[in-house]
Amino acid sequence: MSAPVKWAIAAAIAALFVLPSWASAYAISFLVSVFMYVALAGSWNLFSGMTGYASLGQGIFFGIGAYAFAVSTVLLKWHPVAGFVLAAVVPGVGAMLLGFVLLTTRIRVAYFAIVMLGFNEIAKTVVANIKAIGSSSGLTIPPLPSNLVAYYFLLLLAVGVTAISYAIKRTRWGLGLKAILADEVAAEVTGVGTVAHKMVMFVLSAVLIGLTGSMVAWYWSYIDPYMAFDLLVSFEMVVMAIFGGVGTVMGPVLGAVIMSVVKEVLSTSIPQFHTIVFGVLVLVLIIWCPGGVIQVVNVLRRRLMGGPGPAAGRSVR
Amino acid sequence: MDATTFLQLLLFGVVWGGLYALIATGLNVIYGVMKILNIAHGELLMLGAYMSFWMFTLWNVSPLVSVPLAAVAMFVFGIVIHKTLIAPVAHSASMEAFEYATLIVFFGVLLILQNVALLLWSADYRVISYATDPVSLGPLSVAANRLIVVLVALVVSALMFIGLQYTMLGKAIRAVSQDMTTARLMGVNVQRIGVIGFGIGSALAGVAGSLASTIYVITPTVGLLFTIKAFTVMVVGGLGSQGGTLLAGLSLGILESFASFLIGAEFKDLSGYVLLIGFIVWKSRTSSAFVSEVK
Numbered sequence: 013m014s015a016p017v018k019w020a021i022a023a024a025i026a027a028l029f030v031l032p033s034w035a036s037a038y039a040i041s042f043l044v045s046v047f048m049y050v051a052l053a054g055s056w057n058l059f060s061g062m063t064g065y066a067s068l069g070q071g072i073f074f075g076i077g078a079y080a081f082a083v084s085t086v087l088l089k090w091h092p093v094a095g096f097v098l099a100a101v102v103p104g105v106g107a108m109l110l111g112f113v114l115l116t117t118r119i120r121v122a123y124f125a126i127v128m129l130g131f132n133e134i135a136k137t138v139v140a141n142i143k144a145i146g147s148s149s150g151l152t153i154p155p156l157p158s159n160l161v162a163y164y165f166l167l168l169l170a171v172g173v174t175a176i177s178y179a180i181k182r183t184r185w186g187l188g189l190k191a192i193l194a195d196e197v198a199a200e201v202t203g204v205g206t207v208a209h210k211m212v213m214f215v216l217s218a219v220l221i222g223l224t225g226s227m228v229a230w231y232w233s234y235i236d237p238y239m240a241f242d243l244l245v246s247f248e249m250v251v252m253a254i255f256g257g258v259g260t261v262m263g264p265v266l267g268a269v270i271m272s273v274v275k276e277v278l279s280t281s282i283p284q285f286h287t288i289v290f291g292v293l294v295l296v297l298i299i300w301c302p303g304g305v306i307q308v309v310n311v312l313r314r315r316l317m318g319g320p321g322p323a324a325g326r327s328v329r
Numbered sequence: 330m331d332a333t334t335f336l337q338l339l340l341f342g343v344v345w346g347g348l349y350a351l352i353a354t355g356l357n358v359i360y361g362v363m364k365i366l367n368i369a370h371g372e373l374l375m376l377g378a379y380m381s382f383w384m385f386t387l388w389n390v391s392p393l394v395s396v397p398l399a400a401v402a403m404f405v406f407g408i409v410i411h412k413t414l415i416a417p418v419a420h421s422a423s424m425e426a427f428e429y430a431t432l433i434v435f436f437g438v439l440l441i442l443q444n445v446a447l448l449l450w451s452a453d454y455r456v457i458s459y460a461t462d463p464v465s466l467g468p469l470s471v472a473a474n475r476l477i478v479v480l481v482a483l484v485v486s487a488l489m490f491i492g493l494q495y496t497m498l499g500k501a502i503r504a505v506s507q508d509m510t511t512a513r514l515m516g517v518n519v520q521r522i523g524v525i526g527f528g529i530g531s532a533l534a535g536v537a538g539s540l541a542s543t544i545y546v547i548t549p550t551v552g553l554l555f556t557i558k559a560f561t562v563m564v565v566g567g568l569g570s571q572g573g574t575l576l577a578g579l580s581l582g583i584l585e586s587f588a589s590f591l592i593g594a595e596f597k598d599l600s601g602y603v604l605l606i607g608f609i610v611w612k613s614r615t616s617s618a619f620v621s622e623v624k
Contacts, residue, residue: 064425066432068368118620119613121428122366126560127609130602133557137599197623243553251436254429284448291440294433299417302430 028167032160040159044231046272047166051224052245053252053264054173059217060250061259062180062189063210066121069128070221071246072135073103077222078229078240079139082151085230087144096226103222107215115210118196129246136241150236153229162231166224170265173220178261189213193259221249255297257306266305333468338586340466344475344544346582347482348537350575352555353562354489355533361506361569362526363415365428369435370559371552372442373403373531377538378547379446382455385542392459392543396481399535407531410438411524439552446549455547474543485536490571502526506569554598561605568618580604 032040052074060066077099085095110131114124140148156162180186188209191199200206229235248271256267274293278286301308356370377399384390384398414434421427463470493499504512505522513519541547541555558581566577581601588600612619 066429113610114613117613119609120619120621123564123609123613123619125366126557126564127606129557130606134599134602134606137595137602141595196621247436251433254433258429285444287444288441288448291437291444294437294440295414298430298433298437299414302418302421302426 025171029164032163037159040163042272042276044159044162044166045276046269047163047170048224048228049248049252049268049272050170050265051166051173052221052249053256053268054170054177055217055220055224056249057253057259057264058173058177058180058220059210059213061253061264062177062186062193063213064121064193065115065119065210066125066250067128067246068125068250069130069132069243069246070217070249071243072128072132072241073107073218073221074225074228074245075132075135075139075237075240076103076106077225078235079145079151080222081226081229082153082235083145086151086153092230096223099222099226100219103218103225104215107218108211111211111214115214116207129243132241132243132246136237139241140237146236148237150234150239153233153235155233156230159231162227165227169220169224169227174261174265176216176220177264181261185209251294255294255304257304260304260306262309263304263306266309270305334590337469337471338590339583340469340471341475342583342586343579344471344479344582345585346579347479347486348540348578349558349562349581350566350578351482351486351533351540352537352559353566353574353578354486354571355530355537356556356559357530357563357566357568357571357574358493358502358506358526358533359530360563362502362523363431364424364509365431365435366560367435367530368432368556369439369442369552370530370534371554371556372439373407373534373552374538374541374555375446375547375549375552376406376442377403377535378542378545378551379450379455379538380535381539381542382457382547385457385459392457392539393477393481396536396539399539400532403535403538404528404532406535407528408524410531411527414438415523415527443549443552450549452548452550455542457543459543472544478540478544481540482537485533486571486575489533493571498522498525502529503569557605558601561601564605565608 028043031043035043056067056070060070080099080102081092081095084090084098085092090098110128114127119127139145145151180189188199188204188206191202191204192206192209196206225240229240232239252267252271253264254267255271256265257263271294275286275290278289282289297305352370352374356367359365359367359370380399380402381392381395384395385392414437415431418427418430418434421430459474461472461474464473464476493503501512501517501522502525504515504517505519505526509519512522537555545551562574562578562581565580566573566575581604584600584604585597589597592600609619
């Protein structure tokens with residue numbers, strides 16, 4: 013990453029930290045959803061983007077995090093900080109258990125994707141049938157003291173997820189992940205601990221998604237199984253990450269920001285047709301640049317600056 | 330549980346199972362010729378179901394007549410989707426990039442079709458009361474529409490089996506499914522088979538939707554549930570295996586029928602997911618077909 017890009021990113025983050033002093037309540041609530049999507053797409057990318065094991069049910073950890081927080085703070089009267097800790101631990105342990113079953117083999121990606129989707133649906137049905145945690149009518153959480161709590165929490169998560177992804181890419185560990193993505197058997201015979209790499213990234217991804225879910229649940233101040241385990245949450249993070257550029261650091265950020273801006277603009281300007289137009293835009297954009305937005309950005313940067321930016325075809329993987 | 334209840338549940342399961350097998354046969358053809366997950370498969374079923382619903386409600390057209398019409402309509406629609414949306418991303422840099430791009434394409438298709446249906450036909454639950462009179466089969470009694478569904482599903486499945494086994498087109502589809510490169514070397518036009526295979530898969534979804542509309546409530550969001558069922562049947566039955574698909578479809582239908590009777594209706598869908606996950610986990614440890622290839 014070149015120096016001007018670094019400074020621009022630092023300035024943008026600093027601006028987002030001081031922004032709430034001027035911004036309207038509407039802008040805050042819009043940015044809360046942008047940060048949520050950046051954190052989700054980035055966390056999905058940490059495991060699925062970097063290892064190639066595309067999960068179509070990663071939203072299960074969003075739901076588990078949301079419920080861990082709601083159950084501990086509302087029903088057990090825990091302090092919210094303890095609730096957040098639980099919302100990190102439970103999805104993490106859950107991911108570890110799922111990982112022992114799924115990631116200790118080289119399961120085909122298509123099957124892994126479907127199994128994760130199935131687990132999300134099982135979790136939804138199970139939660140909807142447990143009376144002690146509100147079954148299908150859900151739980152009401154006392155409202156946030158201020159929406160700024162959600163703003164800063166999710167901003168930190170979004171920045172943190174992206175920073176983790178950037179840091180991992182620059183280490184030996186990141187090289188191991190790259191090897192798994194390219195050829196898992198070759199990685200293993202070269203001495204990469206493939207199971208350990210996959211497990212750690214899966215758990216990390218689950219913890220970060222769980223934390224996002226817990227904060228969003230508090231922000232919504234209400235949670236039910238169909239919101240918490242909505243398949244759309246699982247799908248949106250995948251689509252945003254792919255749309256931006258799978259496996260890259262900035263791809264999921266770009267994808268999440270662009271898509272949430274487009275969604276917001278459409279839903280306020282043409283509320284009746286916004287999902288349809290959004291779908292059409294998704295199709296047009298993916299056909300226009302199948303490798304994701306980051307590919308276009310890299311090509312443009314190379315043309316403008318004449319620098320040695322990564323080759324267009326290779327930047328995707 | 331007495332013998333009559335047992336047989337009744339079995340029959341009920343067979344009806345749904347036949348339908349599941351039909352949907353999965355279509356998905357299997359699509360997966361075979363293109364090696365992609367079509368998460369919008371159920372949306373084509375939903376369109377077929379609405380088609381049959383409106384033709385019955387507005388013009389009193391029998392669902393038996395709308396079955397072939399839905400097949401033709403969805404065949405054409407499938408080909409249009411392939412030509413306009415799949416073909417442009419087919420030249421992706423790698424198979425992974427193609428898989429990712431098509432996943433997004435189908436997600437977009439799913440969003441559009443669901444919401445167009447919602448806008449045009451609202452979220453109201455739609456039902457057809459067609460041939461609801463009970464028919465007695467020995468000690469059992471079953472609504473005539475259910476018998477029609479399972480019979481049509483089995484006939485169409487049989488036609489698909491014959492077509493895939495004995496016609497040149499069917500042989501080409503099977504060849505492409507087994508090994509694209511070798512099929513190409515044998516002179517099969519892989520692109521063309523991809524388009525036709527996608528059309529046939531979509532047509533089968535239309536047929537299944539048309540049938541489903543007579544025994545199930547139709548809503549704009551009904552598709553995904555059927556997509557997941559079809560995935561379950563396709564995976565358990567074995568990719569490219571028609572006999573396996575039929576057997577797995579019937580097993581899933583029967584499993585669900587007994588699970589909803591014995592455990593509770595809310596666990597009907599859950600039993601299918603447990604079957605899917607259990608099967609994949611077991612197979613990923615015992616069968617090389619469930620593990621990624623050595624490159």
